[in-house]
Amino acid sequence: MxxxxxxxxxxxxxxxxxxxxxxxxxxxxxxxxxxxxxxxxxxxxxxxxxxxxxxxxxxxxxxxxxxxxxxxxxxxxxxxxxxxxxxxxxxxxxxxxxxxxxxxxxxxxxxxxxxxxxxxxxxRLKLGLSSQSFGLLRLVTQAEQEASASKERANRLQKLLFEQQQQINKFLDGHEQESFSAEENQEAYT
CATH class of the missing domain: 1.10.10.10 (Winged helix-like DNA-binding domain superfamily/Winged helix DNA-binding domain)
Structure with missing residues (x-):
């Protein structure tokens, strides 16, 4: 609804x-x-x-x-x-x-x-997404547009997106880590 x-x-x-x-x-x-x-x-x-x-x-x-x-x-x-x-x-x-x-x-x-x-x-409502999911979708779209100016930034973004995709897949499979701290999250991006 x-x-x-x-x-x-x-x-x-x-x-x-x-x-x-x-x-x-x-x-x-x-x-x-x-x-x-x-x-x-x-x-x-x-x-x-x-x-x-x-x-x-x-x-x-x-x-x-x-x-x-x-x-x-x-x-x-x-x-x-x-x-x-x-x-x-x-x-x-x-x-x-x-x-x-x-x-x-x-x-x-x-x-x-x-x-x-x-x-x-x-x-957002038409797509049936939460504010967080829709915000992430918009953020990824913006990041891809900005990263297209530099091959290095485009590669970094693709790596970042791949890592996040893996985390979400683990979550869907029920194998996500119970406490994925902010520090671990930050380390995954560097």
Missing amino acids: LYPTDDKQQVYGKRYFGRGGVKFALLKLLEEEPMHGYQMMKALKEQSGGLYVPSPGSIYPTLQMLEKRGFISVRIEDSGKKIYRITEHGRSSLLLLPDKTSRIAAVDGRYSPEAEAFRIEKI
């Missing part, structure tokens, strides 16, 4: 934006034009390329908090829908604080740090 709950945003949302990111993203949207809550959720999903799927349970409490603190105002239409707009206090707060949302959009075809972290986590 990929998600502990049916709410994908609960698993991914916080990783995508980071602390305070949703708040700034909503203010940036309202800086452009007044919007309904649903419009903001749709816009955030579109801007993230579908990586972030906001839920009403995360957006509306944030909007209430922003209104309470004077960053936005709310007007209720005849239809009963709420239209949110940024206040001068909200605009000035965007000027004073670092632009956390600018890192979200892809620049020059590359992912922002938040989007990249989210994308990587999605791949």
Whole structure:
């Protein structure tokens, strides 16, 4: 099972934006034009390329908090829908604080740090790997790319990988050493 709950945003949302990111993203949207809550959720999903799927349970409490603190105002239409707009206090707060949302959009075809972290986590879950296993896979890939510049480094890396592969094979066979200390581990690489 990929998600502990049916709410994908609960698993991914916080990783995508980071602390305070949703708040700034909503203010940036309202800086452009007044919007309904649903419009903001749709816009955030579109801007993230579908990586972030906001839920009403995360957006509306944030909007209430922003209104309470004077960053936005709310007007209720005849239809009963709420239209949110940024206040001068909200605009000035965007000027004073670092632009956390600018890192979200892809620049020059590359992912922002938040989007990249989210994308990587999605791949890890799809592969069914633990964080440690996936981290090791990424580390080996990076090491191979860097080692390709030098035959000596490439040979050292291949030796290191071979030794680690042997250790894992011993583990799988049930013949691993009970206490493989950090010193022994370090000696195996030198």
